[in-house]
Ligand SMILES: [Zn+2]
């Protein structure tokens with residue numbers, strides 16, 4: 001199975017290729033980093049200064065959709081209807097996922113930048129969304145990558161992989 005990672009605007013290519021390698025190793029996908037999708041700030045909700053997640057997934061599918069699994073990575077803050085923000089989301093049927101690194105950065109919380117923390121958090125959220133893309137639901141195990149995180153503390157507390165139960169389910173589905 002092929003996974004295509006689509007950076008939105010400029011995301012560090014070295015960061016993306018490292019991410020691609022880690023995901024390829026975990027999911028045994030053939031991972032490709034695509035040319036970036038340019039999205040101007042005019043696409044943001046002007047009052048919230050956030051990007052509506054369905055706007056992003058629709059654009060991803062329109063420009064890159066052809067059957068392989070798509071995952072957009074953006075620095076814009078994402079939101080969905082009735083949610084203040086989301087770290088990411090995935091649609092199993094349409095085979096598209098998105099992750100925002102906006103709130104995964106230490107700087108968002110007024111702390112010093114930490115590239116390694118940013119990478120680990122991004123990896124966890126990508127593994128989580130790819131789990132959804134495989135049909136996995138949220139897991140009650142707070143250490144499992146499929147645990148729902150609503151804060152950066154919950155993300156930091158998770159492992160960058162599935163618990164045994166979710167791992168078995170993911171194997172049955174992939
Ligand atoms: Zn989730």
Ligand SMILES: [Zn+2]
Pocket residue numbers: 139140141144145146147162163164165166167
């Ligand atoms: Zn689990």
